[in-house]
Each structure stands twice: as structure tokens, then as C-alpha cells.
Amino acid sequence: MDSLSQIALGAAVGVAVMGRRTAAWKAVLWGGIAGTLPDLDVFIDHGDALRNMTMHRGFSHALFWLTLASPVLAAAPAALHRQREHFARWWLAIWLALVTHPLLDAMTVYGTQLLLPFTDHPFGVGSVFIIDPLYTLPLLAGLAVVLARRDARGLRWNHAGLLLSTAYLAWSVGAQWHVRGVAQQALAATGARDVPLLVTPTPFNTVLWRVVAMHPDGSYDEGFYSLLDGGRPLRLRRFEGTVPERAGLARLEPVQRLARFTHGFYTVHVRRNHAWVTDLRMGQEPHYAFAFVVARADGARWVPLVPRNQGSRGDVRAALGWLWQRLQGEDVPPPGWSAAEAGVQRLPSAVTDVTDRVSPSSSTSR
Structure with a gap:
């Protein structure tokens, strides 16, 4: 997905996990950073244009490597904000923000190598386009309320944004399944x-x-x-x-x-x-x-x-x-x-x- 969607998803996940244990802006900041980190692999040159294309969404999008990296990355907010007592929560927030990035990418058709180093199979459901406002807007709306209100009601708006965006992904899979049935019948007729x-x-x-x-x-x-x-x-x-x-x-x-x-x-x-x-x-x-x-x-x-x-x-x-x-x-x-x-x-x-x-x-x- 596009960078804005990934930042919004990571930030919303960070807020949902941290709740009122830290300031909302801190959860938004670190969740957004973790949510966009996997895409920094675009700056790696693999030798030619085709290899760059096929090796994007590779090791930086692998659930195994992201899981190993999550406690190291979580140490930064816990230390900088002097919240070591909440390290476990920061760890969970950073891990979820990291792994939801490739899982969301896998909903597009591009190809995400989720299971490296065990297999380099490129997973791609293909039920959403890489930019889809109907997915991103609920997340942004929830985050806007969280940052404006900074109370329990703001957290509920954030939860609602996550729920709506996830429901939209489920809708996309259902619509894709329906159209696939239409296409199969059309091809069978020929x-x-x-x-x-x-x-x-x-x-x-x-x-x-x-x-x-x-x-x-x-x-x-x-x-x-x-x-x-x-x-x-x-x-x-x-x-x-x-x-x-x-x-x-x-x-x-x-x-x-x-x-x-x-x-x-x-x-x-x-x-x-x-x-x-x-x-x-x-x-x-x-x-x-x-x-x-x-x-x-x-x-x-x-x-x-x-x-x-x-x-x-x-x-x-x-x-x-x-x-x-x-x-x-x-x-x-x-x-x-x-x-x-x-x-x-x-x-x-x-x-x-x-x-x-x-x-x-x-x-x-x-």
C-alpha cells in the first residue's frame, strides 16, 4: 500500500496498544515510524530494474525478521520517554505496527515475501489497489480525533477507524470472489x-x-x-x-x-x-x-x-x-x-x- 496508509495503520495500531499508558502523540509517532520502516528497502539497489522490482517487499517485509527486530526497536521509545516499565507494551505496539505493514501489502497484487527466509514466495491477494481512500480515510479520521481529544472517546474513535478499515479489506475479498465467479462463467462460455x-x-x-x-x-x-x-x-x-x-x-x-x-x-x-x-x-x-x-x-x-x-x-x-x-x-x-x-x-x-x-x-x- 501507499506510504500514507502504512503510516496511518502503524499509528492507529500504536494508539490501540498503548492506550492511555503514554501520550497519544508518542504512540502515533512511534507507531507511524514502525509502520513505514519496511518500505525503506526501496533505497537498496539490487543491480538492475527488474531485480529491484522483484526484491522489493523482500526481507524487510518478512514476518520472521520483523519479529526479531521488534524488541530492539521498542527499546528506543521506552528509553527516550523513560517508560521502561511499559517496555512490554511498547514491544507489542512496535511489533504489531511492523507486521501489519507486510500483511496489508499482501492484500495488493504486487507480491510480498512474507515468509523469508523459509520461502521467497510472493504473496498477493490482489483485492485492493495500492492506493484506496476508502481504506485510509477511517484510519486518518480516528487518529485526528485521538490527537484532538486525548481522552477515552478519542481512543474509541481510533478503534472504530481500525475496525472500519479492516472491514473494508474483508469487503474487498468478498467482491473479488464474486467477480471471479462472473469471470469463470464468462470464460467457460468460450x-x-x-x-x-x-x-x-x-x-x-x-x-x-x-x-x-x-x-x-x-x-x-x-x-x-x-x-x-x-x-x-x-x-x-x-x-x-x-x-x-x-x-x-x-x-x-x-x-x-x-x-x-x-x-x-x-x-x-x-x-x-x-x-x-x-x-x-x-x-x-x-x-x-x-x-x-x-x-x-x-x-x-x-x-x-x-x-x-x-x-x-x-x-x-x-x-x-x-x-x-x-x-x-x-x-x-x-x-x-x-x-x-x-x-x-x-x-x-x-x-x-x-x-x-x-x-x-x-x-x-x-
Whole structure:
């Protein structure tokens, strides 16, 4: 999640644990610091852009290492504020502020390596976008009251903010499950059963969802479903892609790394004698946050390159305008789809429509 959300969560947890044992501002300060500490790993250079991307949310987000660090970090507020008698409470507050950071990150699609050093598996529920005001605002409201009132009623507001934000996460999982059912029925109607399926919210909300389905030939479908669509069928569009084996890129370490980190939701393409790998989870056609140039052609062989990120955002204003319309259930095509048909950006010119004729409302029987 974004830094503001992590600071707010850490501060709210600190206040909840410390209660009236210390001044509210102290609990807010130290909880906020602990809540944002894991993200300092962004300043570590792992050698290239792709490794930096896949190794972010690594050891600094591991529950094991954060647990070991928590008593050392808790000693600072206990000593500075001369509250050694409350060291156990500070320890609990700092530990919870630390571990709730990666647990919240794991609710996004990015990939958080919670269980290092035992496994580097990147966990990602993908039910919330990295910035979602409906998650963050209850936390900020509760903290504002705590700092303004500094009494028991302020603490209750803080508890309420934590409860509402947690309930919102639970709602996001339920909404994601519903949309997944809609998408599975849409794909089944086209004969595509049991294909890898990604369902994630579009920016800043949990009403409009993006669906990506991967096919064995390297192609993939993209579609959008709003909870306000009112029973309109889910429409998917097919985009061509290349499997790394077919392109002769399967042995390249960056390709293998991204394939594992994205759980297979990536694509390979070749343009102007250069090979690219693109993370299909973050963005939408034809613009993605992470698209790496990894090799160049030299006759019949590929020469590895130091991966560099060539991701793009596109026209943000146009995308936000479409997002607001589509979120409300209006049947408007994404800006990227028309661009794809025109062969703009990295997409091949061949685009196939796959339109579902199964009513989304039928998924409620699942």
C-alpha cells in the first residue's frame, strides 16, 4: 500500500496498544515510524530494474525478521520517554505496527515475501489497489480525533477507524470472489476452462474490477466488470502474446524471475530486434507499470541486456475519465482497447473479440 496508509495503520495500531499508558502523540509517532520502516528497502539497489522490482517487499517485509527486530526497536521509545516499565507494551505496539505493514501489502497484487527466509514466495491477494481512500480515510479520521481529544472517546474513535478499515479489506475479498465467479462463467462460455485467472480492482476503488486470463499459447484476455453493471454480460478482448519457449527466451534469468514473481501473468514480445517482458498485473492495455527490455537479437541468438524498465502510464486524465464512467456501470471501452486495435504501443495488430453471453447475475448461484 501507499506510504500514507502504512503510516496511518502503524499509528492507529500504536494508539490501540498503548492506550492511555503514554501520550497519544508518542504512540502515533512511534507507531507511524514502525509502520513505514519496511518500505525503506526501496533505497537498496539490487543491480538492475527488474531485480529491484522483484526484491522489493523482500526481507524487510518478512514476518520472521520483523519479529526479531521488534524488541530492539521498542527499546528506543521506552528509553527516550523513560517508560521502561511499559517496555512490554511498547514491544507489542512496535511489533504489531511492523507486521501489519507486510500483511496489508499482501492484500495488493504486487507480491510480498512474507515468509523469508523459509520461502521467497510472493504473496498477493490482489483485492485492493495500492492506493484506496476508502481504506485510509477511517484510519486518518480516528487518529485526528485521538490527537484532538486525548481522552477515552478519542481512543474509541481510533478503534472504530481500525475496525472500519479492516472491514473494508474483508469487503474487498468478498467482491473479488464474486467477480471471479462472473469471470469463470464468462470464460467457460468460450470454452476456456481452468485457465489462470487474475481479478484485481482498478485504481482507487473496489467497484470496478479488471480481469486477465492467460492462455497456453501466450495470448491473454482482458475485461472489466463493475458491480454496478446491472447484469450486463462481461466482455473480454483477446490480445496476442508469445510464450518464452517459442521466442527462445525461456533460459534468460530475468524472464524466469518475472515469470515466477508474477505467477505467470506476464507476456513476452519482440520489437525492433529487442525482447521485452511485461508484468500484466499492474496496468491495463496497452500501458503497464513494469515492462522490461531484457535482450537484443544478434543473428539467431539473444544477447542478454541489463533489464531496464520501459513501463508507461499513458494519458492519465483520459484514463481517470474512463474509470469514473465505467465504475458507474456505463458501457464505454477502455482507452487502451482502441489504441491496441490501431497497433499503438507494444501490442500486435491482431486483436480478437471474445464476448461473453452469460449474464453476470447468474454467478450468485455459485
